[in-house]
Amino acid sequence: MTIKNSNIEHFKDTLQAEGLRLTSQRIAILEDILASEEHRECDDILFSLRSNQISVSRATVYRTLEILEKGGFVRKMNIGDGRFRYENKLPKPHHDHMICLECGRIIEFVDQEIEARQVHLTKQHNFKLVRHIHQLFGICEDCQPAAANKGV
Amino acid sequence: MTIKNSNIEHFKDTLQAEGLRLTSQRIAILEDILASEEHRECDDILFSLRSNQISVSRATVYRTLEILEKGGFVRKMNIGDGRFRYENKLPKPHHDHMICLECGRIIEFVDQEIEARQVHLTKQHNFKLVRHIHQLFGICEDCQPAAANKGV
DNA sequence: TGCTTTATTGAGACTCAGTATCAATATAAA
Protein backbone atom coordinates (compact mmCIF):
# COMPACT_ATOMS: atom_id res chain seq x y z
CA MET A 1 0.00 0.00 0.00
CA THR A 2 2.76 2.42 0.92
CA ILE A 3 4.72 1.32 -2.13
CA LYS A 4 1.67 1.74 -4.28
CA ASN A 5 0.99 5.19 -2.93
CA SER A 6 4.52 6.32 -3.62
CA ASN A 7 4.06 5.16 -7.20
CA ILE A 8 0.82 7.09 -7.48
CA GLU A 9 2.63 10.17 -6.15
CA HIS A 10 5.31 9.64 -8.74
CA PHE A 11 2.65 9.31 -11.41
CA LYS A 12 0.99 12.50 -10.22
CA ASP A 13 4.29 14.37 -10.47
CA THR A 14 4.86 13.03 -13.95
CA LEU A 15 1.41 14.14 -15.01
CA GLN A 16 1.71 17.59 -13.48
CA ALA A 17 5.01 18.17 -15.23
CA GLU A 18 3.08 17.81 -18.49
CA GLY A 19 0.01 19.77 -17.43
CA LEU A 20 -1.97 16.54 -17.20
CA ARG A 21 -4.43 15.58 -14.46
CA LEU A 22 -4.64 12.70 -12.03
CA THR A 23 -7.98 10.97 -12.53
CA SER A 24 -9.64 7.99 -10.90
CA GLN A 25 -9.39 6.08 -14.17
CA ARG A 26 -5.66 6.68 -14.46
CA ILE A 27 -5.09 5.62 -10.86
CA ALA A 28 -7.12 2.46 -11.35
CA ILE A 29 -5.21 1.53 -14.49
CA LEU A 30 -1.81 2.12 -12.91
CA GLU A 31 -2.77 0.17 -9.79
CA ASP A 32 -3.95 -2.74 -11.91
CA ILE A 33 -0.66 -2.79 -13.76
CA LEU A 34 1.38 -2.52 -10.58
CA ALA A 35 -0.48 -5.52 -9.18
CA SER A 36 0.38 -7.74 -12.14
CA GLU A 37 3.54 -9.56 -13.11
CA GLU A 38 2.26 -10.45 -16.55
CA HIS A 39 2.76 -9.25 -20.10
CA ARG A 40 -0.81 -8.26 -20.89
CA GLU A 41 -2.61 -6.69 -23.80
CA CYS A 42 -5.04 -3.80 -23.47
CA ASP A 43 -8.13 -5.96 -23.15
CA ASP A 44 -6.55 -8.11 -20.44
CA ILE A 45 -6.17 -4.97 -18.37
CA LEU A 46 -9.66 -3.82 -19.26
CA PHE A 47 -11.22 -7.13 -18.18
CA SER A 48 -9.13 -7.20 -15.03
CA LEU A 49 -10.48 -3.77 -14.11
CA ARG A 50 -14.04 -4.86 -14.87
CA SER A 51 -13.66 -7.94 -12.68
CA ASN A 52 -12.98 -5.45 -9.89
CA GLN A 53 -16.14 -3.50 -10.78
CA ILE A 54 -14.13 -0.69 -12.30
CA SER A 55 -15.56 0.59 -15.56
CA VAL A 56 -13.14 2.37 -17.87
CA SER A 57 -13.38 2.73 -21.61
CA ARG A 58 -10.97 0.98 -23.90
CA ALA A 59 -9.89 4.33 -25.35
CA THR A 60 -8.91 5.54 -21.91
CA VAL A 61 -6.87 2.41 -21.25
CA TYR A 62 -4.97 2.94 -24.50
CA ARG A 63 -4.48 6.62 -23.73
CA THR A 64 -3.24 5.92 -20.22
CA LEU A 65 -0.90 3.17 -21.36
CA GLU A 66 0.71 5.65 -23.70
CA ILE A 67 1.30 8.10 -20.84
CA LEU A 68 2.61 5.32 -18.60
CA GLU A 69 4.99 4.15 -21.27
CA LYS A 70 6.41 7.62 -21.83
CA GLY A 71 6.79 8.01 -18.06
CA GLY A 72 8.73 4.77 -17.76
CA PHE A 73 6.05 2.99 -15.72
CA VAL A 74 5.31 0.30 -18.30
CA ARG A 75 7.14 -1.38 -21.11
CA LYS A 76 5.29 -1.83 -24.40
CA MET A 77 6.30 -4.90 -26.37
CA ASN A 78 5.05 -7.09 -29.14
CA ILE A 79 5.76 -10.73 -29.70
CA GLY A 80 4.97 -10.72 -33.40
CA ASP A 81 1.29 -11.55 -33.16
CA GLY A 82 0.12 -8.11 -34.19
CA ARG A 83 -0.95 -6.97 -30.72
CA PHE A 84 0.92 -4.94 -28.15
CA ARG A 85 1.53 -6.15 -24.64
CA TYR A 86 2.43 -4.14 -21.57
CA GLU A 87 4.34 -5.09 -18.45
CA ASN A 88 5.00 -3.32 -15.16
CA LYS A 89 8.47 -1.90 -15.66
CA LEU A 90 9.10 -0.26 -12.29
CA PRO A 91 10.53 -3.18 -10.29
CA LYS A 92 12.44 -4.70 -13.19
CA PRO A 93 15.84 -4.18 -14.71
CA HIS A 94 16.21 -4.64 -18.45
CA HIS A 95 15.53 -8.13 -19.70
CA ASP A 96 14.56 -10.05 -22.82
CA HIS A 97 12.07 -12.88 -23.39
CA MET A 98 11.74 -16.54 -24.26
CA ILE A 99 8.24 -17.16 -25.57
CA CYS A 100 6.57 -20.56 -25.71
CA LEU A 101 4.88 -21.13 -29.06
CA GLU A 102 2.46 -23.63 -27.46
CA CYS A 103 1.19 -21.97 -24.30
CA GLY A 104 2.42 -18.40 -24.57
CA ARG A 105 4.40 -18.62 -21.37
CA ILE A 106 7.09 -15.98 -21.12
CA ILE A 107 10.45 -16.57 -19.45
CA GLU A 108 12.57 -13.51 -18.80
CA PHE A 109 16.33 -13.52 -19.20
CA VAL A 110 19.35 -11.27 -19.39
CA ASP A 111 22.83 -12.17 -20.51
CA GLN A 112 25.69 -9.75 -20.07
CA GLU A 113 27.70 -11.38 -22.84
CA ILE A 114 24.91 -10.77 -25.32
CA GLU A 115 24.41 -7.23 -24.09
CA ALA A 116 28.14 -6.60 -24.54
CA ARG A 117 28.20 -8.13 -28.02
CA GLN A 118 25.35 -5.87 -29.07
CA VAL A 119 27.34 -2.82 -28.08
CA HIS A 120 30.40 -4.18 -29.84
CA LEU A 121 28.55 -4.99 -33.06
CA THR A 122 26.80 -1.65 -33.30
CA LYS A 123 30.08 0.19 -32.71
CA GLN A 124 31.58 -1.69 -35.65
CA HIS A 125 28.91 -0.13 -37.86
CA ASN A 126 29.06 3.32 -36.23
CA PHE A 127 25.46 2.65 -35.29
CA LYS A 128 24.19 4.44 -32.19
CA LEU A 129 22.31 1.78 -30.21
CA VAL A 130 19.14 3.07 -28.56
CA ARG A 131 17.21 -0.07 -27.62
CA HIS A 132 16.80 -3.66 -28.68
CA ILE A 133 14.38 -6.54 -28.93
CA HIS A 134 15.59 -10.07 -28.38
CA GLN A 135 12.97 -12.81 -28.37
CA LEU A 136 13.62 -16.55 -28.30
CA PHE A 137 10.68 -18.57 -29.57
CA GLY A 138 10.31 -22.25 -28.86
CA ILE A 139 8.70 -24.85 -26.63
CA CYS A 140 8.81 -24.51 -22.88
CA GLU A 141 9.64 -27.38 -20.56
CA ASP A 142 6.01 -28.00 -19.63
CA CYS A 143 4.81 -28.11 -23.24
CA GLN A 144 7.47 -30.41 -24.65
CA PRO A 145 5.70 -33.72 -23.93
CA ALA A 146 2.49 -32.46 -25.50
CA ALA A 147 4.35 -30.93 -28.43
CA ALA A 148 6.21 -34.18 -29.06
CA ASN A 149 2.91 -36.02 -29.36
CA LYS A 150 1.84 -33.56 -32.01
CA GLY A 151 5.10 -33.97 -33.87
CA VAL A 152 6.62 -30.56 -33.20
CA MET B 1 18.15 -15.83 -65.84
CA THR B 2 19.21 -19.42 -65.40
CA ILE B 3 19.37 -18.92 -61.66
CA LYS B 4 15.93 -17.38 -61.72
CA ASN B 5 14.53 -20.22 -63.76
CA SER B 6 15.88 -22.80 -61.38
CA ASN B 7 14.10 -20.97 -58.59
CA ILE B 8 10.88 -20.99 -60.55
CA GLU B 9 11.34 -24.73 -61.09
CA HIS B 10 11.87 -25.16 -57.38
CA PHE B 11 8.74 -23.11 -56.72
CA LYS B 12 6.79 -25.25 -59.17
CA ASP B 13 7.89 -28.41 -57.41
CA THR B 14 6.92 -26.95 -54.05
CA LEU B 15 3.51 -26.04 -55.36
CA GLN B 16 2.90 -29.39 -57.00
CA ALA B 17 3.79 -31.20 -53.80
CA GLU B 18 0.84 -29.39 -52.22
CA GLY B 19 -1.54 -29.77 -55.15
CA LEU B 20 -1.14 -26.07 -55.97
CA ARG B 21 -0.71 -24.54 -59.41
CA LEU B 22 1.93 -22.37 -60.99
CA THR B 23 0.31 -19.19 -62.24
CA SER B 24 1.61 -16.09 -64.00
CA GLN B 25 0.83 -14.02 -60.89
CA ARG B 26 2.82 -16.31 -58.64
CA ILE B 27 5.77 -16.28 -61.01
CA ALA B 28 5.69 -12.49 -61.25
CA ILE B 29 5.61 -12.10 -57.48
CA LEU B 30 8.45 -14.54 -56.89
CA GLU B 31 10.56 -12.91 -59.62
CA ASP B 32 9.99 -9.50 -58.12
CA ILE B 33 11.12 -10.74 -54.73
CA LEU B 34 14.16 -12.52 -56.16
CA ALA B 35 15.19 -9.27 -57.85
CA SER B 36 15.14 -7.28 -54.60
CA GLU B 37 17.56 -7.11 -51.71
CA GLU B 38 15.19 -5.14 -49.54
CA HIS B 39 12.88 -5.80 -46.61
CA ARG B 40 9.60 -4.78 -48.19
CA GLU B 41 6.00 -4.77 -47.15
CA CYS B 42 3.17 -6.12 -49.29
CA ASP B 43 2.38 -2.82 -50.95
CA ASP B 44 6.01 -2.19 -51.86
CA ILE B 45 5.92 -5.42 -53.83
CA LEU B 46 2.56 -4.55 -55.33
CA PHE B 47 3.76 -1.13 -56.51
CA SER B 48 6.97 -2.63 -57.82
CA LEU B 49 4.94 -5.07 -59.92
CA ARG B 50 2.70 -2.26 -61.17
CA SER B 51 5.70 -0.19 -62.18
CA ASN B 52 6.55 -3.10 -64.46
CA GLN B 53 3.01 -3.07 -65.89
CA ILE B 54 2.09 -6.21 -63.99
CA SER B 55 -1.33 -6.09 -62.42
CA VAL B 56 -1.95 -8.39 -59.49
CA SER B 57 -4.45 -7.96 -56.70
CA ARG B 58 -3.31 -7.23 -53.18
CA ALA B 59 -5.06 -10.38 -51.95
CA THR B 60 -3.03 -12.49 -54.35
CA VAL B 61 0.21 -10.92 -53.18
CA TYR B 62 -0.66 -11.75 -49.58
CA ARG B 63 -1.70 -15.27 -50.52
CA THR B 64 1.47 -15.86 -52.51
CA LEU B 65 3.69 -14.45 -49.78
CA GLU B 66 2.21 -16.96 -47.40
CA ILE B 67 3.04 -19.82 -49.75
CA LEU B 68 6.53 -18.46 -50.34
CA GLU B 69 7.15 -18.15 -46.62
CA LYS B 70 6.06 -21.71 -45.95
CA GLY B 71 8.27 -22.89 -48.80
CA GLY B 72 11.31 -21.11 -47.40
CA PHE B 73 11.58 -18.63 -50.27
CA VAL B 74 10.93 -15.55 -48.20
CA ARG B 75 11.34 -14.50 -44.61
CA LYS B 76 8.49 -12.66 -42.96
CA MET B 77 9.49 -10.19 -40.29
CA ASN B 78 8.15 -7.24 -38.41
CA ILE B 79 10.09 -4.38 -36.97
CA GLY B 80 7.47 -3.37 -34.45
CA ASP B 81 5.58 -0.91 -36.60
CA GLY B 82 2.53 -3.12 -37.00
CA ARG B 83 3.22 -4.17 -40.57
CA PHE B 84 4.96 -7.24 -41.92
CA ARG B 85 7.96 -7.10 -44.18
CA TYR B 86 9.33 -9.77 -46.48
CA GLU B 87 12.83 -10.43 -47.72
CA ASN B 88 14.30 -12.80 -50.27
CA LYS B 89 15.61 -15.63 -48.13
CA LEU B 90 17.14 -17.91 -50.74
CA PRO B 91 20.65 -16.48 -51.03
CA LYS B 92 21.00 -15.59 -47.37
CA PRO B 93 22.14 -17.44 -44.30
CA HIS B 94 20.44 -16.60 -41.01
CA HIS B 95 21.00 -13.06 -39.82
CA ASP B 96 19.50 -10.42 -37.55
CA HIS B 97 18.90 -6.71 -38.05
CA MET B 98 19.98 -3.27 -36.92
CA ILE B 99 17.24 -0.81 -37.76
CA CYS B 100 17.71 2.95 -38.04
CA LEU B 101 14.95 4.83 -36.22
CA GLU B 102 15.49 7.87 -38.46
CA CYS B 103 15.65 6.54 -42.02
CA GLY B 104 14.54 2.94 -41.68
CA ARG B 105 17.81 1.63 -43.09
CA ILE B 106 18.44 -1.99 -42.19
CA ILE B 107 21.89 -3.39 -41.53
CA GLU B 108 22.19 -7.17 -41.34
CA PHE B 109 24.43 -8.93 -38.86
CA VAL B 110 25.22 -12.30 -37.35
CA ASP B 111 27.33 -13.03 -34.33
CA GLN B 112 28.28 -16.57 -33.45
CA GLU B 113 28.83 -15.71 -29.79
CA ILE B 114 25.27 -14.44 -29.50
CA GLU B 115 23.92 -17.44 -31.37
CA ALA B 116 25.82 -19.73 -29.00
CA ARG B 117 24.61 -17.87 -25.89
CA GLN B 118 21.03 -18.23 -27.06
CA VAL B 119 21.43 -21.98 -27.24
CA HIS B 120 23.10 -22.01 -23.84
CA LEU B 121 20.42 -19.86 -22.18
CA THR B 122 17.51 -21.85 -23.55
CA LYS B 123 19.13 -25.12 -22.47
CA GLN B 124 19.36 -23.76 -18.92
CA HIS B 125 15.58 -23.42 -18.94
CA ASN B 126 14.93 -26.72 -20.74
CA PHE B 127 13.42 -24.57 -23.44
CA LYS B 128 13.47 -25.98 -26.96
CA LEU B 129 14.63 -23.12 -29.17
CA VAL B 130 12.86 -22.94 -32.54
CA ARG B 131 13.63 -19.46 -33.86
CA HIS B 132 14.52 -16.02 -32.64
CA ILE B 133 14.18 -12.33 -33.34
CA HIS B 134 17.01 -9.98 -32.48
CA GLN B 135 16.64 -6.38 -33.54
CA LEU B 136 18.94 -3.51 -32.59
CA PHE B 137 17.24 -0.12 -32.91
CA GLY B 138 19.22 3.09 -33.08
CA ILE B 139 20.66 5.74 -35.37
CA CYS B 140 22.72 4.76 -38.38
CA GLU B 141 25.98 6.43 -39.28
CA ASP B 142 24.44 8.59 -42.01
CA CYS B 143 21.64 9.84 -39.77
CA GLN B 144 23.71 10.77 -36.73
CA PRO B 145 24.57 14.35 -37.76
CA ALA B 146 20.92 15.09 -38.55
CA ALA B 147 19.73 13.37 -35.38
CA ALA B 148 22.22 15.36 -33.27
CA ASN B 149 20.74 18.59 -34.61
CA LYS B 150 17.32 17.45 -33.50
CA GLY B 151 18.64 16.55 -30.07
CA VAL B 152 18.33 12.78 -30.32
C1' DT C 1 -16.63 26.76 -0.74
C1' DG C 2 -17.99 28.05 -5.32
C1' DC C 3 -16.29 29.61 -10.01
C1' DT C 4 -13.68 29.17 -14.19
C1' DT C 5 -10.69 27.07 -17.28
C1' DT C 6 -9.50 23.33 -19.69
C1' DA C 7 -7.97 18.42 -19.51
C1' DT C 8 -10.37 14.07 -19.63
C1' DT C 9 -13.77 10.77 -20.52
C1' DG C 10 -16.86 7.44 -23.04
C1' DA C 11 -19.34 6.28 -27.11
C1' DG C 12 -18.85 5.38 -31.30
C1' DA C 13 -16.97 6.57 -35.89
C1' DC C 14 -12.95 5.72 -38.29
C1' DT C 15 -8.31 3.74 -40.08
C1' DC C 16 -5.68 0.37 -42.05
C1' DA C 17 -3.22 -4.03 -42.53
C1' DG C 18 -4.59 -8.24 -43.34
C1' DT C 19 -8.28 -12.07 -44.17
C1' DA C 20 -12.51 -14.25 -46.01
C1' DT C 21 -16.07 -14.83 -49.60
C1' DC C 22 -17.51 -16.02 -54.00
C1' DA C 23 -18.47 -15.87 -58.89
C1' DA C 24 -15.61 -15.83 -62.95
C1' DT C 25 -11.38 -17.67 -64.86
C1' DA C 26 -7.20 -20.30 -65.63
C1' DT C 27 -4.46 -24.44 -64.86
C1' DA C 28 -3.25 -29.22 -65.39
C1' DA C 29 -4.32 -33.76 -66.16
C1' DA C 30 -6.82 -37.05 -68.87
Next chain:
DNA sequence: TTTATATTGATACTGAGTCTCAATAAAGCA
Protein backbone atom coordinates in the same frame (compact mmCIF):
# COMPACT_ATOMS: atom_id res chain seq x y z
C1' DT D 1 -10.54 -30.82 -76.02
C1' DT D 2 -12.87 -31.64 -71.93
C1' DT D 3 -13.23 -31.66 -67.11
C1' DA D 4 -12.32 -30.97 -62.33
C1' DT D 5 -10.78 -27.80 -59.39
C1' DA D 6 -7.30 -24.38 -57.92
C1' DT D 7 -6.81 -19.42 -58.46
C1' DT D 8 -7.97 -14.82 -59.14
C1' DG D 9 -9.86 -10.10 -58.32
C1' DA D 10 -13.34 -7.36 -56.36
C1' DT D 11 -15.03 -6.39 -52.42
C1' DA D 12 -16.87 -7.22 -47.83
C1' DC D 13 -15.19 -8.00 -43.50
C1' DT D 14 -12.20 -8.20 -39.10
C1' DG D 15 -9.85 -6.43 -35.27
C1' DA D 16 -6.39 -3.65 -32.96
C1' DG D 17 -5.73 0.79 -32.28
C1' DT D 18 -6.82 5.96 -33.10
C1' DC D 19 -9.74 10.02 -33.56
C1' DT D 20 -13.78 13.08 -32.66
C1' DC D 21 -16.68 15.56 -29.87
C1' DA D 22 -20.14 16.69 -26.50
C1' DA D 23 -20.52 15.91 -21.61
C1' DT D 24 -17.87 15.74 -17.39
C1' DA D 25 -14.43 16.40 -13.90
C1' DA D 26 -9.88 18.08 -12.08
C1' DA D 27 -7.19 21.95 -10.47
C1' DG D 28 -6.22 26.58 -9.48
C1' DC D 29 -8.12 30.62 -7.65
C1' DA D 30 -11.47 34.17 -5.56
